[in-house]
Amino acid sequence: MAAKKARILIRGGRVIDPANRLDAEVDVAVAAGRIAGVGESVPGDFRPELEIDARGLIVCPGLVELAAHLREPGHENKATIASETRAAAAGGITTLCCPPTTDPIIDTPAVVELIRQRAERAGHARVVTLGALTQGLAGEHLTEMAALKEAGCRGVSNAQSPILHTAVVRRAFEYAATFDLTVFIHPEEYWLANGGCAHEGAVATRLGLPGIPAAAETAAVARDLALIEHTGVRAHFCRLTHSRSVQMIARAQYDGVPITADAAIPYLYFTELDIADFDSQFHVYPPLRTQRDREGLRAGLARGTLSALCSDHQPHEADAKLNPFPATEPGISGLDTLLPLALRLVEDKLLTLPEIIDRLTAGPARILGLLEQGTGTLTPGAAADITLFDPEASWRIDPTSLFSQGHNTPFMGWEVKGRVMHTLLGGRRVFER
Template sequence: MSPRILISGGRVVDPASGGDSIQDLYIAGGRIVGLGAKPDGYAADLEIPAQGHIVSPGFIDLCARLREPGQEHKGTIASEGKAAFAGGITTLCCPPDTSPAIDSPAVVNLILEKTEAAGGPRILPIGALTPELNGRDLSEMGALKSAGCLAVGNAHAPMANTLVLRRAMEYAASHDLLVVVRPEDPYLADTGCVHEGPVSTRLGLRGIPYAAETVAVAQVLALLEPTGARVHFAQISCARAARAIARAQDKGEPVSADVAAHQLHLTEADIDGFDALCHVRPPLRGLGDRDALRLAVRDGTLAAICSDHQPHEPDAKLDAFPSTEPGISSLETLLPLTLALVEQGAMALHPALAALTSRPAALLGLDAGSLRVGAVADLCVFDPEAEWTVGEGSWLSRGRNTPFWGKSLKGRVAYTLAAGRVVFRR
């Protein structure tokens, strides 16, 4: 039976309701049973003093690769699950590019069973649009939905052509599955590894132009009406794509989008010196794009901030820049990078936390991301002023591949609770 937990004296911030006040929060039976006033007959088994801390819903990460099954040398559900809890994340979406791909109920069940055995956060597997992500044939989406997938996508693997994309969107719509699209035209991206701009020219690296993203977004938007699909654009990287998505939303189209936290802080300038820790896909763009993406989060065009967590072994980042593997290990920096947006004046605290909680919950149709009485007690308690240095003594993910290694960040989780149980304590 879940313990009765009192979280006392914290600043309770609930972006879903707009609530923001210092009050006690009462948990019993895995749910929130009281805010402010003590429920009749309540006696706590555990009290968590939260003075000087913020109490918020547990974070919902729309894109995190746990590397299992298939790439356990980079990370496992157990290791990355611990890192997620340390970052305040209680629910995360796992893209389908595991090995084998998440293209059958058997793989979905394997991931869910391993998660249960490891005692990790709630994992929502994203099913593969096409078997083995081959981009040509359609997966059994009805079976994937029955196994627990709320969404389908093809990760970074391209579709063979727009006809296959259309048929896939139609099939997903027939099962009321969200289609997750990482928009990148493979022919325009070609063999690029960084943003096509002055830095790529100076370093002599092949660039990926804006058009690789905007053309892919336009293709999907053109197929919305004939297919009836609901689409979520994952990890948007440029202002032009964000503007196209905003125009579609203004017309009432069923589209949403997210952005990786590092895209809101880093730019193409950070790869100077061939820093492979800043090799990401989609690539880091210009300063104007970074600022436009911040505005798009603030106004809700980009509903969520995700980690886009991709842990790697050290050797993956030690080759020549184009030959290194893209991606950042980022579960544990999701909160401080989001709080840095508030400190820098890019947005207020409520929309920043909403991008980690209530907004991703809404677009996935989850009963989560809220601190209302009766809600499941997925929440975190964090100190927004706590400064810490990213390094060996503070890091739980198996992947050390982060450009923030050795940097001082502000904002740290003290406690994480999942379904009313303490799953992380600093």
């Protein structure tokens, strides 16, 4: 890994920068860790110390991952900040957002600082955090959100831990609005979910698995939309799984409600039918839904109702997936496969290449409030976080090709296209194939 921030000229690549509506074969200049120029704005007297031949490659802003459970601190048996940020760099991801589900919970500035220091020490990718909405994610007492924002949190969330009292949700939204913080919502009605592990329907009934009805999500979306309108808080809906939820979000956006939403890669490919063999690699939470829901998510992503695509990265040790299906730990390791699986949506003609790159760069950066700071763009003066990938390079997803400490993925064995060749972080090459 090169530590020096050299003067770099990236030559001849197809540069796609959705934030600046750029899609052209131009050069990109990097100096002092920042974008010095793109195309005609490259200084005429620019003298690079290093040239990267990008012919045949796509050059785009570093990818931004909205949901990366890095497991550290507290669960280092599953993964570490060093291992997962290294996997991120290999996957072209330069910025990751860590939910507040560490141990200890991210509910004090001290934990925010701990994660920041460890990420900086590892040096592979930037890590930003979400603070806990309630103390200990217990759903009762609000955190000191102002202190968390001051420490660098990009928003607040109660993750998938329930807040049982709607009055507490209202107060939390009001408090967050006071400090101009985005609330990241995982919509689920606790009593309807009732500890289930599969979508409530014919498949779960046949398998004898406890089901979670679609209404557990849609009821929560409806409640939270009402509270968002009442309090004026800015909100982001995380990992939607149901087509009706996407319709509700689209209507609220049309009405001017300040909300965004995202989808996670597994829900765009798999459905409830994939759990028929009790394969725990398909155990995710919320559960995989119906084929109609999958198509609804895909349509929402294409329309822009869902403005970001993420991996919902949750690495596990092998033992976590060895019990009977309901007793296994949910989640998929996804940093290594985010880019090629997103590119597959281009092959499916669901989105164009610039559109899918937008959902992986400017879209999530905007949600995190980082776009204005230059993250997710190649704007001159912005930090030189750049990904270069070969869209035609084929490879097989197997344990030897994964950098993450977690190998828990139902995509194992898939042949995919799209391979990262170089990743720059602040002008440093943090990955080179």
